[in-house]
Amino acid sequence: MSLARKLTCAYALRHPTRMFLASLATIASACVVVWVVSSYDALRSQFGPMASEYLGRYDAFVVPVSEKDPFVAAELIDALRKDAAIAEVQPASQSSIRLVNPDADDEMGGPSFFSPSGGGARGAGARSQPPSHDAAGPGQSGRSARPSSTGGPPQRPGARGRFPFFMPSLVGTTAAQPPYPLIDGKWIDPQHADRRQCALDSGVAKQLAVTVGGNVLVVFGTKEFRLKVIGIVDQHSVAMAVRSPSALPSGPATAAVYVPLALADKLTRQTAKVNLVNLKLREGSTAADVRRAWSTRLATAKPPAEMLGIDDIRANLEESMMAANARRQAWAATGMSLLAALFIIFTTLSMGVNERIRQFAVMRAVGLSRGQVMRVIAAEAIVLALIGWAGGLAAGWAMLALASRAQPALFSTGGSLGTWCVLLTGASAFGGALLASILPAWQATRVHPLEAMSPRRSTRPSVRWSAIAGVVGVGLIAVNPLLVYVVPVPDAARYAIYEAIGCSSMAVGFLLLAPLTILVTETVFTPGLGLLVGLQPRLLSAQLSSNLWRTLGTTVALTIGLGLYVALQVWGYSMLQPFVPGDWVPDALVSFQRGGLPDTEIEAIRSIPGVDGQQCIPLAVEQPKLAEDITGSHERTSVARQDNVIVIGLDPNTAFGGDDPLIKLDFVRGNRHDALAKLAKGPYCIVPDHFLDATGLNLGDRFTMIPPESPDKRVEYTIAGAVSLPGWHWMTKFSGLRRRSGRSAAMVFAPYDQVRRDFGLSAINFFWMNIDKNVGVDAIGAALRPIAERNPGVQQPVNQQGTWNVGAQNFGPSVRISTPDEVRSRIGDRADAMIWAMCQLPLITLLVTSLGVINTVMASVRARRWELGVMRSLGVNRSGLFRMILVEGLLIGLITCLLSLGFGIMAGWCGMGISQYVSFFGGMPTPLVIPWARLAIGLAVALGLCLAAALWPAFTAGRSEPLALLQQGRTAM
Numbered sequence: 001m002s003l004a005r006k007l008t009c010a011y012a013l014r015h016p017t018r019m020f021l022a023s024l025a026t027i028a029s030a031c032v033v034v035w036v037v038s039s040y041d042a043l044r045s046q047f048g049p050m051a052s053e054y055l056g057r058y059d060a061f062v063v064p065v066s067e068k069d070p071f072v073a074a075e076l077i078d079a080l081r082k083d084a085a086i087a088e089v090q091p092a093s094q095s096s097i098r099l100v101n102p103d104a105d106d107e108m109g110g111p112s113f114f115s116p117s118g119g120g121a122r123g124a125g126a127r128s129q130p131p132s133h134d135a136a137g138p139g140q141s142g143r144s145a146r147p148s149s150t151g152g153p154p155q156r157p158g159a160r161g162r163f164p165f166f167m168p169s170l171v172g173t174t175a176a177q178p179p180y181p182l183i184d185g186k187w188i189d190p191q192h193a194d195r196r197q198c199a200l201d202s203g204v205a206k207q208l209a210v211t212v213g214g215n216v217l218v219v220f221g222t223k224e225f226r227l228k229v230i231g232i233v234d235q236h237s238v239a240m241a242v243r244s245p246s247a248l249p250s251g252p253a254t255a256a257v258y259v260p261l262a263l264a265d266k267l268t269r270q271t272a273k274v275n276l277v278n279l280k281l282r283e284g285s286t287a288a289d290v291r292r293a294w295s296t297r298l299a300t301a302k303p304p305a306e307m308l309g310i311d312d313i314r315a316n317l318e319e320s321m322m323a324a325n326a327r328r329q330a331w332a333a334t335g336m337s338l339l340a341a342l343f344i345i346f347t348t349l350s351m352g353v354n355e356r357i358r359q360f361a362v363m364r365a366v367g368l369s370r371g372q373v374m375r376v377i378a379a380e381a382i383v384l385a386l387i388g389w390a391g392g393l394a395a396g397w398a399m400l401a402l403a404s405r406a407q408p409a410l411f412s413t414g415g416s417l418g419t420w421c422v423l424l425t426g427a428s429a430f431g432g433a434l435l436a437s438i439l440p441a442w443q444a445t446r447v448h449p450l451e452a453m454s455p456r457r458s459t460r461p462s463v464r465w466s467a468i469a470g471v472v473g474v475g476l477i478a479v480n481p482l483l484v485y486v487v488p489v490p491d492a493a494r495y496a497i498y499e500a501i502g503c504s505s506m507a508v509g510f511l512l513l514a515p516l517t518i519l520v521t522e523t524v525f526t527p528g529l530g531l532l533v534g535l536q537p538r539l540l541s542a543q544l545s546s547n548l549w550r551t552l553g554t555t556v557a558l559t560i561g562l563g564l565y566v567a568l569q570v571w572g573y574s575m576l577q578p579f580v581p582g583d584w585v586p587d588a589l590v591s592f593q594r595g596g597l598p599d600t601e602i603e604a605i606r607s608i609p610g611v612d613g614q615q616c617i618p619l620a621v622e623q624p625k626l627a628e629d630i631t632g633s634h635e636r637t638s639v640a641r642q643d644n645v646i647v648i649g650l651d652p653n654t655a656f657g658g659d660d661p662l663i664k665l666d667f668v669r670g671n672r673h674d675a676l677a678k679l680a681k682g683p684y685c686i687v688p689d690h691f692l693d694a695t696g697l698n699l700g701d702r703f704t705m706i707p708p709e710s711p712d713k714r715v716e717y718t719i720a721g722a723v724s725l726p727g728w729h730w731m732t733k734f735s736g737l738r739r740r741s742g743r744s745a746a747m748v749f750a751p752y753d754q755v756r757r758d759f760g761l762s763a764i765n766f767f768w769m770n771i772d773k774n775v776g777v778d779a780i781g782a783a784l785r786p787i788a789e790r791n792p793g794v795q796q797p798v799n800q801q802g803t804w805n806v807g808a809q810n811f812g813p814s815v816r817i818s819t820p821d822e823v824r825s826r827i828g829d830r831a832d833a834m835i836w837a838m839c840q841l842p843l844i845t846l847l848v849t850s851l852g853v854i855n856t857v858m859a860s861v862r863a864r865r866w867e868l869g870v871m872r873s874l875g876v877n878r879s880g881l882f883r884m885i886l887v888e889g890l891l892i893g894l895i896t897c898l899l900s901l902g903f904g905i906m907a908g909w910c911g912m913g914i915s916q917y918v919s920f921f922g923g924m925p926t927p928l929v930i931p932w933a934r935l936a937i938g939l940a941v942a943l944g945l946c947l948a949a950a951l952w953p954a955f956t957a958g959r960s961e962p963l964a965l966l967q968q969g970r971t972a973m
Contacts, residue, residue, distance in 0.1 A: 008379040017858070022348040023387040025851035029344070029432075030392020030425045031399070051313035054252070056179040056235070058090075060287040060309040061251060062277040062298065069303035071273035076301045080277065085290050088280035093172040093264050093273060094253050100217040101208040102226070168204055169253035170218060172264025178233045179252070179278065185212035185231035193262035199231035201256045218257065218267060225267050227259065251308065252276065279307075287311070344852045346436035346553045348384065360447040370445040377441040378434075385433035389426050396425075439549070463519060470516035476509030477906060484913035491636075495918045502910065510559075510903045514552055514895075519545055521895045529890065533883040539871070543888045544895070546864075551892065554856040558896040558942060559903060561846030565839050565938040566904020571911040572835035573931045578924035580827055581727030584664050585820040586615070587770045588777065590784060591736045594814040595793020596763025605767055608783045610775025615662045619766035620649030620755040621737055623744060627704035627714055630695040631745045639729060640694045640923030642745040645705065646737055649755025650768070652679040656686075656749075662770060663749075670699050670721030678720040679751050683758070685717040688725040690924050691746035707759050715758045717750060724925070727820070730827055734808050735818040737766070763793075777819060781811035788814040839938075846942060853949035857889055861957045868957060869966035882958035889950025893943040900942070905930060 055061070062080070064070045072091070081089045173179075178187045178199065188199050200210060210216060210229055218225045235256065259267070281290060287309030298305045360373060480502035483489065489497055522544055530537035544551040590605075597605075599618075606613035625644045633641045655663045657676055667675070668689040678684040692698060697719060704716045728747045732738050755761065771780055789812065808818040861868070868881060876884075909928055916922040 005379060007376050008383055019348075019384070022344055022384055022852070023391065025344045025848055026384055026388025026429060026432075027391035027395060028848040028851070029845075030388050030429050031395045034392055034396025034399070034421055034425055051310045054313055055310060056252070057177065057280065058088075058179065058278040059281040060279045060290065060307055062279065062305050062307050063251065064275055064303055065306050066303040071275050071303065072277050072305050073301055073303065074274075076298070076305060077274065077277055079297070080279070080294075083290070083294075085282055085285040085293070086279055087282040088278075090173060090175040090278040090280075091261070091274040092175075092276045092278065093261060093268075094169045094256075094275055095172075095220070095264070095268050097168060097170045097257065098219040099168050099204070099208065099257065100219065101210050101214070102217045103215055168255045168257060170220070170264055170267060171253055171256045171258050172261035173258055174261050175278070178231070178258075180233040180235045183232055183234045185229070187231050187233075188258060188260060190260040190262075193260040193266065196225070196227050196263065197230045197259075198227040199233055199258040200229055201235040201253075201258075202232050203235065204255050204257065205229070205232045216257070220267055223267075227257075233258070251313070252278075344432075344436075344553075344557055344849065346440065348380075348852075360444055364447060373444045373447070374441045377444050378437050381433040381437035382430070385429040388433075389429040392425055392429065393422065396421075443549075466515040466519055469512045473509040473512030473516075476505040476512065479505040479509075480906070480910045481913070484910045491917050495914060498910070498914045503907075506903075506906060506910070510563075510899060511556060513902075514556060514899060515548055517898055518548065518551055518555065518895055521898060522891060525891065525894055526887075529887050533887055535880060535884055535887070539876070539880075539884055540887055543884075544891055550856055551895075554852050555892060555895045555899060557849040557852050558846060558892075558946075559899045561842045561844070561849060562896055562900035562938055562942045563903040563907070564842040565846070566900050566935055567907035567911065568835060568838050568842065569931050569934050569938070570905055570908025570929065571915075572831065572838065573934075574908060574912045574926055574929040575915060575919075575921060576827070576831045577927055577929050578726050579730055579921075581731055581820040581823050582724070584666070584723075584725065585727065585731060586662050586768045587773075587819065588768075588780070589731065589735045589737075589818045590767040590769065591816040591818070592765045592788050592791075592814050593736060593816055594788065595791050596765045597787070597791050598763065601787055601791065602764070604787055605769075605784070608780060610772045610780045610783075612770040612772070615654065615660075616767060616769035617651050617654050617662065618752070618764045619768055620752055620759070620761045620764075621766055622647050622707065622755065622759040622761065623738060624705035624707050624715065624759070626745070627706050630697070630703055631691075632694070633745070638920050638923045639743050640690050640745060642743050644744050645691075645746045645748050646732055646744045647685075647705070647748045647750060647755055647759070648737075649750055649752040649761075651752050652676055652749075655768075662768065665723040665725075668722050668724055672721075675721035678718075683715075683717050683750070683754055684720040685748045685750040686721045686723055687719055687748050688728065688746050689722045691748075692719070692722050693925075694745065694923055709760060717748070726924075727823070730823050731818065731820070734823060734826075735766075736816060777809055777817050781809060781815055781817050784815045784817075785812045788812065843938065843941065846938075847945065850942075850945035850949055853889060853892055853946050854952065856892065857885060857950045857953040861885060861953050866966060868960075869962050869964075872960075872962035873966070878958040882954045885954035885957055886947060886950050889946045889954075890943065892950075893946030896942050896946070897939045900939075901935070904935075 062072055062076075064072055077089060077091050080086055173188075174190045176187075176190060180201075182199075183202060185199070188197050189195070198216065200208075200216070205211070208216065212229055212232060214229050216227050216229060218227060235254075279290070281287065287307075288311065291307045291309060294307055298307060360368075364373070480498070483494075483497060483502045522541070526540045527537045530540050597618075602618055605611065605618075606616045623644055623646050629643060631641045631643070633643045635641075653676065655661060656665055656672060665672070665686070669692065675684075675686055679686070695703070697703065699719055699721065702716050702718045704714050707713050707715060725747060729743060732744070732747065738744065771777070808816050808822065810816050872881065912926050912928065916924075916926065
């Protein structure tokens, strides 16, 4: 090893620029890992304090584990009180509510509104009921809850358009002390429910702009209750739903309205069932010990329950989506950095071996063994790995130190390097280095002593062997789409097979295809590039293929980043396509969120200037649950596997008939004529095509639904046709069509009168219409508002999404208009931001690996110094030499772009296919979308980096004198 170390040091001193560039690229790769993994470590370091803050003054809590009986039995609570290790037992009931600040009207007259995401929009035809007055306090009259005129939650100054992502709950408690620090006012008296007082979580108070002494209106079902706010607690909410080991959401509400337990009974019109028991332990007792002591008793209770402590919450946080995404990003950064280091070091070692063939031959002639030659190459790889690892840690630590000073909230524990970070950085550096040294070491050991007698020239690789490798590569590439789209594979094992076999075979396939791609690109593009730069094409031939390994390593390294960028763009925009509203959507969907309109108002709506009276129809809407789990939602939930559907009753002839129907449906199964004929006869319906795929149903089959207001009744419809309905999910998300939170399995169209009879609907809450774009939505909304105001009624149960001030425009407290253009704009902006965020790491990897291009072009220039000297002697000027080397960098970029496009499109297509089975957003017909405009950004970046990397080698070669080039080339021969 002493000899290997000396030879390695001598080589590094002989080629300092090459070693510097290779080390810099390896350092940059390691630095990426440091940054990403340290961010994950910083996140994990906050889980302990977050879990402690989430528990507040308590040490543990008991929660039910049964979906059928989600409460804790009174006998179990009494038994807990008798445990000597437990100092305090505080039962609580938690119920989802809607909340209004009736005293905080905004500029359009609507009070601030706060509702649970589990609310829901009653469909059109909601049963109008008079406001309840029995809940009003002494001297107060009840008033109907109504949203803000903007339809969204209250806005803090300077934060308009934002909305909460958590659910307010009514928490009935017997505790004489607040669960969290009291920051204003006083705590409620649990013995005096008659005072109608409450305390708010600080987040809810901010959202509603309520202070101590103010009032809130609690809406439970169709009932309303005015409460006085006497205190605000500083609750530190964990940004997730804590899940018990049984996978049921559990734990204290993350947005709460605290009232005495007796008052909660009255507000919910039932004896409140305790679904949370907070426990304060005596000194010397631990949650883990108490949990072990009670595990059997809790599991066998009727109904069963579980105890959760700080360790469970911390573990839950580590498995949360936020942590899982950060963990996946850390692994992805490590993998990409390992590959980048592998190919950068491989290229460097390959260049060194190729240039020192005669040196190795001489050393072999004077007694150097094959093992010693291998150790020399391995030592060079380890030196690069050590420099990359140490430099990456140092650079990463400096970046973290600066970031922690600039934004201390993001790095509460400071900019430190954790064990996890150091290990992954070392794995990426040394793993890449050792793997990269295998082939160059094998090449070096094949050198014979006699080769020292004659120079070894680089020869163009065999086209025959490159073609054979390309054919094998194409065969391996085809394995992945066959596994995803053709070969029948059990769903449970599909993703594992896709990762282990499909992705691996595709990566190896493109690696085998790379040599043929280099030869073809060089042959096809060289004539055109020669004409472009004013050089003879013969001067540009075989620039890259003369040293295939060097070119292969560089282009594959660049393809890691660019190929993943292309894959993410193709996969992201393809998966987005089923959720973008298509041309079938009418111009406007109008919702009346308070009360409902009688049939006599239909003509008034149609006569509004700007509304096409011939293409304006009322809708009867309901969101019933499926009587049977025909979608398989209990097995695997997705956007297409839900336990409910949205039924829309409409006039079939206006909606679907004629030459210019209101809703322009594309029938996938069945046809328009037959479907209309069946809809005219009875309980038939039209469903989306993905609903048939998810359920296994076909035309003529029936499915049964349960009306929400009549759980003992059954409604059965027969399928008359299946249509393509891209984007219906998002049209229901913002419009208020959904009654409940979450998603539905399908949007089902049926005759208007049939739906009204089956679901007992009378008033009208929705209209679909085409409008005159010259008149505009604002004028139509202003005309609709007086119609809504002369038909007052209770606030319909609209889910949180149907009240946000996004995706729709609101006119007064009732009228809300959703347009497909607005929804498309919102979806596009959100998708662009998310996909761009995913693509940042691949682009950083591309930037890091571009440093290897400089080494490659410099090595190419060094290997051809004799040739370049001859060309300069024969009349090629400095500019010609400069352009010739720039073309070499451009060719490397073109090869990278071709390989990346092939790999990225194939990977995106296969990822799109596997997402149908493993992603929550799968199950919808997904077309392949290639966003060329966005791909052009990445391709242009790659070409620009390759040209920039070739500038310095081109400049240095161009300024060299012919004699100097000939002398340097002669000594290297």
